[in-house]
Amino acid sequence: MAARTKGAGKAKAKRAPARAKRDEHYDRLETRDPELRHREQMKALARQIANARSNTKHYARLLRRVDPAAIDSREALAALPVTRKSELKALQAATPPFGGLAALDLSLMAHVYQSPGPLYEPDGAMRDYWRFARSMWAAGIRPGMLVHNTFSYHLTPAGMMVESGARAIGCPVFPGGVGNTELQVQAMAQLQPRAYGGTPSFLKILLDKAKEMKLRARSLERAVVGGEALPPSLRKELSGHGLLVLQNYGTADLGLIAYESPALEGMIVDEGVIVEIVRPGTGEPVPEGEVGEVVVTSFNPVHPLIRFATGDLSAVLAGTSPCGRTNMRIKGWMGRADQTTKIKGMFVHPAQLADVARRHREVLKARLEVTSRNNLDAMTLRCEVAEAGPALAAKIAETLQAICKLRGEVELVRPGSLPNDGKVIADLRKYD
Numbered sequence: 001m002a003a004r005t006k007g008a009g010k011a012k013a014k015r016a017p018a019r020a021k022r023d024e025h026y027d028r029l030e031t032r033d034p035e036l037r038h039r040e041q042m043k044a045l046a047r048q049i050a051n052a053r054s055n056t057k058h059y060a061r062l063l064r065r066v067d068p069a070a071i072d073s074r075e076a077l078a079a080l081p082v083t084r085k086s087e088l089k090a091l092q093a094a095t096p097p098f099g100g101l102a103a104l105d106l107s108l109m110a111h112v113y114q115s116p117g118p119l120y121e122p123d124g125a126m127r128d129y130w131r132f133a134r135s136m137w138a139a140g141i142r143p144g145m146l147v148h149n150t151f152s153y154h155l156t157p158a159g160m161m162v163e164s165g166a167r168a169i170g171c172p173v174f175p176g177g178v179g180n181t182e183l184q185v186q187a188m189a190q191l192q193p194r195a196y197g198g199t200p201s202f203l204k205i206l207l208d209k210a211k212e213m214k215l216r217a218r219s220l221e222r223a224v225v226g227g228e229a230l231p232p233s234l235r236k237e238l239s240g241h242g243l244l245v246l247q248n249y250g251t252a253d254l255g256l257i258a259y260e261s262p263a264l265e266g267m268i269v270d271e272g273v274i275v276e277i278v279r280p281g282t283g284e285p286v287p288e289g290e291v292g293e294v295v296v297t298s299f300n301p302v303h304p305l306i307r308f309a310t311g312d313l314s315a316v317l318a319g320t321s322p323c324g325r326t327n328m329r330i331k332g333w334m335g336r337a338d339q340t341t342k343i344k345g346m347f348v349h350p351a352q353l354a355d356v357a358r359r360h361r362e363v364l365k366a367r368l369e370v371t372s373r374n375n376l377d378a379m380t381l382r383c384e385v386a387e388a389g390p391a392l393a394a395k396i397a398e399t400l401q402a403i404c405k406l407r408g409e410v411e412l413v414r415p416g417s418l419p420n421d422g423k424v425i426a427d428l429r430k431y432d
Contacts, residue, residue, distance in 0.1 A: 026137040029271040030325045037327065041274060042072050044299050052304040057100030058083070058091065059306060074285075077307070078276065082283040082295060084309040085253065086338055088119050089351075098122060102303045109302065113157040113252060116347050116405060121157060121252040124302035130157070130255030131272045132165025132224075135248035138261045138268075138323075139224045141195045143170030148188060148220070150176045150198030150206070151227070151345075157252050158227065158345070162197035171195070178202070185210045185217060192219035199345045200225040200234055200245065201376050207241055224248055227345030229333070229429070234375040249333055254296050254305060258330055266317040266329035273298050275328060276307070277316055280337040283307060291315045293337040294330070311338050339425045343370055343406055344377045350424040352403050356381070359399050362392060367418045368408070372429040379408040388412045 025031055032040070049068040052059035062081055071077055083101070091099030097112060097120045111123035123129055141147065147166040153159035153175055163173045174193060176184045185206055196203055203223055210217035223238065223245045230247050238245045246260040249267055257275065258267035269275045276285050277292040286292040294312045298305045313336065317329040336342075340349050348368065357363040365384040370377065381400055385392065393410040401407050419426075 025324065026134045027271075030134075030268075030327065032326060034320075034326055037271075045077065045274065045297065046071055048297070048299050048301075048304055049306060051301055052306055055103050055105070056304060057095060057104070059101070059304070061100075063306070074274075074276070077274065077297065078278075078283065078285050080283075080307050082278075082307045082309045083305070085251075085311050086309075086340070088253075089117050092120055096120075098303075101305060103301070111157070111160065113160075114155045115157075115252050116352070117349060119252075122303055123157060123160060124300070126302075128164050128168035129300075129302075130161040130164060130250065131270055132161050132248070132250065132256050133168035134165075134270060135246070135250075135256055135259030136162075136165045136169060136171075136195075136197075136224050138259055138325075139195075139222045139246040140244060140262070141166070141169060141171060141222050141224070145171050145195045145222075146174060146191060146193040147171045147195040147197055148174045148176055148184075148191075148193035150178060150184065150196070150202050152178050154178075156346075161250065161252075161255065162224070166195075166197070181205060181209050182213065185213055185215055188217045188219070189215040194219055194221045196220050196223040196225075196243075198225065199227045200230045200238065201228060201344065203238060203245075204234065204375065207238070218242065222246075226250065228342060228377060231372075231375060237375070247332065251310060253303065254298050254308065254310070255300065257294070257296055257310075258332070260332075261321055261323040261325060263321050263323040265321055267332045268321055268323075268325045269328045269330065271327065272300070275330065277314060277330070278309070280313070283309075288316045288318060291334060309337075311336055311340055313337055335427070339423065341368075341370055341425045341427050343379055346404070346406055348379075348404050348406065348425065353381070353424050355403055356396065356399050357383070360392070360396055362387065362389075363396070364415055365418055367423060368425045370425065370427045370429055377429070379406065380411055381408055382411045382413055382418060384415045384418055385412050386415055 046068045053063050102122045109122045110125040113121045149162045151158035151162055166173050223243050226248045235245050248259040250256040256270040258269045274297040276295040278285050278295050280293045294310045294314050296308050313334040314330045320326045357366045362385045363383045367382050370379045397410045
């Protein structure tokens with residue numbers, strides 16, 4: 001075995017996190033005794049609340065009467081006020097660009113992103129800012145593997161979320177982004193990537209296109225997918241290509257929240273956040289196993305979100321994962337507490353659909369219906385109109401795509417045809 005210099009050993013220690021089991025777990029944090037995790041997280045929580053009060057305008061107001069040292073338990077945390085994702089648009093309009101929720105020092109940031117809404121998110125100038133490396137390591141992605149990344153690098157941060165995680169592990173990345181299906185298939189055939197990051201539906205499209213083009217795309221071994229549902233039938237189909245397909249659950253605001261391991265028994269909560277499941281519309285935690293809204297507190301120093309209500313539904317799974325990771329598990333994404341819906345990896349908000357209707361005076365009422373066709377998301381905007389000219393549906397479809405950044409069909413119906421249930425977005429997707 002070749003000798004190493006003392007300096008070289010120190011340099012390597014700075015680059016890679018300490019491993020509990022380098023072949024299985026990302027670091028010692030994943031396998032901590034739960035009581036130790038609780039004590040360490042509560043100490044970090046007090047520091048984070050002090051940081052949020054001192055360095056953001058929003059929490060300086062919201063937590064002005066809170067003693068950070070007194071927040072030393074989950075019960076104390078549950079007494080703090082909730083900040084809702086649904087409030088971000090108004091907060092950011094009042095206090096641009098981040099609603100007063102991010103650090104005042106912009107030199108700590110590397111990028112500013114825009115998600116549908118529009119909402120703006122910072123990217124901190126630090127290694128693996130969104131903490132995605134942990135979920136990728138759990139999927140078996142290891143140093144030197146080429147990662148084919150098909151999340152968007154444009155406006156939204158999804159592409160960089162995967163890229164920063166891959167680079168933290170030591171993986172080169174092919175930044176495929178969205179679209180350009182044939183070119184991406186050609187790149188897969190020539191570059192032979194071993195790992196994939198992106199939505200599961202686009203992975204299916206790429207594999208189907210490779211078969212159609214008679215190109216070999218069999219190098220892929222691991223896929224970390226997110227941004228949309230992964231129904232069992234689609235997971236089975238993708239696994240038939242020799243792929244281990246695991247989901248992660250994260251947001252542009254919070255980074256990684258939870259992720260699957262090969263045990264495939266729920267999603268393990270990331271070590272960089274505290275997750276609560278609360279009764280929708282409140283900040284009150286529900287009993288273990290009951291479905292409620294996911295509320296997250298992040299230890300991110302740049303974007304220190306405290307009790308951030310995501311609008312997503314999930315539930316806590318009892319016990320710990322057979323894979324040896326000891327943190328809380330959740331069932332994964334189980335729908336939305338509000339009507340905001342994720343379609344093809346993009347959030348669509350009721351306010352966006354109201355904007356579509358406002359731009360066409362003929363529209364009396366509109367309802368977006370989301371379905372799944374051959375495991376691919378599809379959406380139809382049904383519009384009540386008194387009179388419909390021949391070109392109206394096409395014009396509305398153009399507006400829909402311009403505002404929501406997604407293509408959808410438009411169906412014109414008679415006044416009174418739509419259900420009187422108050423729904424602007426009806427998620428009718430059914431997975432087998």
